[in-house]
Amino acid sequence: MERVKPRTLSGFMELLPPKQAQMEKLLSVLRETYARYGFTPLDTPAIEASEVLLAKGGGETEKQIYRFNKGDHDLALRFDLTVPLAKYVALNYGQLTFPFRRYQIGKVWRGERAQRGRFREFYQADIDVIGDGALDILNEAEIPAIIYQTFTRLGLKRFRIRVNNRKVLNGFFALLGLTERAQDVMRTIDKLDKIGPDKVRELLLSECGVDETAADEILRFITVAGTSAEKLQFLEGWRGRNEVFDLGLDELRTVAAYLPEFGVPEENFEIDLTIARGLDYYTGTVYETVMTDHPEIGSVCSGGRYDNLAEYYTNKALPGVGISIGLTRLFYVLQEQGMLSEDVLTAPADVLILPMTDELSGAIALATKLRSAGLRVQLYGEKKKFKAKIAYADKLAIPFVIFLGEDELREGKCSVKDMATGEQQTLTADEAEAMLTAAIAEKNAGAVIREN
Amino acid sequence: MERVKPRTLSGFMELLPPKQAQMEKLLSVLRETYARYGFTPLDTPAIEASEVLLAKGGGETEKQIYRFNKGDHDLALRFDLTVPLAKYVALNYGQLTFPFRRYQIGKVWRGERAQRGRFREFYQADIDVIGDGALDILNEAEIPAIIYQTFTRLGLKRFRIRVNNRKVLNGFFALLGLTERAQDVMRTIDKLDKIGPDKVRELLLSECGVDETAADEILRFITVAGTSAEKLQFLEGWRGRNEVFDLGLDELRTVAAYLPEFGVPEENFEIDLTIARGLDYYTGTVYETVMTDHPEIGSVCSGGRYDNLAEYYTNKALPGVGISIGLTRLFYVLQEQGMLSEDVLTAPADVLILPMTDELSGAIALATKLRSAGLRVQLYGEKKKFKAKIAYADKLAIPFVIFLGEDELREGKCSVKDMATGEQQTLTADEAEAMLTAAIAEKNAGAVIREN
Secondary structure (H helix, E strand, O other), rough: OOOOOOOOOOOEOOOOOOHHHHHHHHHHHHHHHHOOOOOOOOOOOOOOEHHHOOOOHHHEEEEEOOEEEEEEEEEEEEEHHHHHHHHHHHHHHHHHHOOEEEEEEEEEEEOOOOOOOOOOOOEEEEEEEOOOOOOOHHHHHHHHHHHHHHHHOOOOEEEEEEEEHHHHHHHHHHOOOOOOOOHHHHHHHOOOHHHHHHHHHHHHHHHHOOOOHHHHHHHHOOOOOOOHHHHHHHHHHOOOOOHHHHHHHHHHHHHHOOOOOOOHHHHHHHEEOOOOOOOOOOOOOOOEEOOOHHHHHOOOOOEEEOOOOOOOOOOOOOEEEEEEHHHHHHHHHHHHOOOEOOOOOOOOOOOOEOOOOOOOOHHHHHHHHHHOOOOOOOOOOOOOOOOHHHHHHHHHOOOEEEEEEEHHHHHHHEEEEEOOOOOEEEEEEEHHHHHHHHHHHHOOOOEEEEOO | OHHHOOOOOEEEOOOOOHHHHHHHHHHHHHHHHHHHHHOOOOOOOOOOEHHOOOOOOOOOHHHHEEEEOOOOEEEOOOOOOOOHHHHHHOOOOOHOOEEEEEEEEEEEOOOOOOOOOOOOOOEEEEEEEEOOOOHHHHHHHHHHHHHHHHHHHHHHHOOOEEEHHHHHHHHHHHHHOOOHHHHHHHHOOOOHHHHHHHHHHHHHHHOOOOHHHHHHHHHHHHOOOOOOOHHHHHHHHHOOOOOHHHHHHHHHHHHHHHHOOOOOHHHHEEEEOOOOOOOOOOOOOOOEEEEOOOHHOOOOOOEEOOOOOOOOOOOOOOOOEEEEEHHHHHHEEEEHOOEOOOOOOOOOEEEEEEEEOOHHHHHHHHHHHHHHHOOOEEEEOOOOOOOHHHHHHHHHHOOEEEEEEEHHHHHHHEEEEEOOOOEEEEEEHHHHHHHHHHHHHHHHHOEEEEOO
């Protein structure tokens, strides 16, 4: 037979089972955390009409998109989860209840140039709250709590949520007479982390048409040092001169004010006036999240407040606030940094049952009993030597093996071996169930990320 | 602004939030059940090289597939989860441990003609056990237990797992001198449910080149009545005349023998000699699952034993056994039949907290406390009239609302309203947590499918 060489496309993540098991833990923590904050899961098609996906049109997106014809239809794969959300909300407006809180975790596709750590197919994990006409600032104030809980439950401790407010920046730029150039200035200062203050100053002069005094003023303003309280104090010094600025400052105060009640420790939060976010459509609070020990990775969770989710589809005003995690990239980075915990159970089963007799009734009944108790049990039926059977459990890192021989069956017992310690106990089925349930619960308590 | 009409492509399922919540319950039951049987989750790309996906080539598949070019690459969307599994196992053969047990729940795409209840994008939920060179019959015997557990945990009671063995059929056809025509005969008798015995007889004569005596013999054989035990007894009458038949009969006996220990009740299982499955590649046990009250729907979970999973990619012999659920179609059918339970919680939150004061610290602290306890809590911050706030909870079917006014805050209490009964209690935060946790656990205990 002529054979085809099996391969997976470059830029497409496909994990071996133990890694996939870690990815699943990550996914399940996200689903659970988002649900606790009252977000409902959504699932939209991978394929949409190109006309719908590209309603906003233009730019990088159009070049990167996977677009094709099927019959008479001009179709494309979604390249993010925001456009499908906008479509969904516009389409189902009359059947949704606002504020509409949804999370979506799904794959998106972008045909970027393949390079290490860049993926053409990747998971995004998004949450958004959409208001009908208006949306209270409380929704913006809650976002840091969601980010904090998510990363904490994943096992990360050393991270910082950086928050700014676009109205503060826009108001400040207005005071400098730069309203017309605000978007360009915003995009330039957003590069501060990457290119440093000197380059930003240079670009402000050469590309944004800002004069030297204003450029210095901007850099002094955004890089002001201090705690969040001190920065708010500094901003108060500018109050009363621009309405938009004052509104932004009030919003920033509200976001900072409730952190203790939301359970967010001070060291995981920071007002950072340099955060601007590249995208045009943010209008209020903006968020970035950095791993303190790995600033080079950039933000692992970003988002912000916007005023018009679905303006390309409807004339309804649909303001919202949302954040997104690039999950595939995050997973890749954690793996590269050796930050995926090896203490997490990645085996396909908690227990491997090895029957030592030809008649299997006893082994099967025990497997059924343990499964009913919620344990993940594999029955091993292959005709192999004892050594090969044990090696199987070993290779898969299955933590417990149960032997069932004539003696055990006669006595209504089983031998349970802890593969980590080598310790072996002879127990009744009830005792084995209790022991294993407790041991596995303990092993499952650990988080998927560990810090070095 | 010029607007694009928002729409979702026909043949693509996109659910409203309450329906999506039901779908998620379905997905989570599947994930959990498969895990209990020692299957590890796998996730392969949606896009593969066309050459890889179409290695087997030909037929309906090639017409239906979504195929396109990106740069120099000839790509396609996967149309099932079996071909990607074959690729994965061939590609990672050296790094996998056999038997390799994996489940995969994911979307696949087929550009079929759109019609009611047919989807172009749909979820498949597959499990497979792959052996390296050999695979014990115990794996085949375990499959009915997995099917039984899956549907039982989903809430279905009235269903039947129908099992047959291809070796029994092939051996029997050999006895009739029909070895050469076995595949055609198999495909013909597989239509029995749909077209009835007279038509099958006609086709056997006209299209399979079977003579009248043999056709009658075949129909008598496959439609023999009785319990599973009686059918096995009937088959014993044919023993000793064909090796393949005898081997198949032994396998069928083994599959039936362990059902009690696997916890499968007799009424949910049936040996059915008419089950053949259309696909050529099955070689041993084959499975179908029918909803007793809805035979017209056909099989909702099917599969079987095969000998060569990855022959198009590798010369390794990789026998396996697997089953698949067409999840999107199943969900559609359950919905059409009114079989999705309305008692399942589909609200985005368990509790809605309505602060009645401007200062929100107390409300936020309570939300944080209840979320830590695992409850799904939404904080409502919109400036609306009281009536509109209550209507919000009502529309979303959120089961509990908590009011926090000046009085409650002063006394360190909160008012909890059960939206179903209208009953309202004033409780401390600890009392509210305990009450809500118990009430929500009870509401979550129900299954997603209900029989009428």
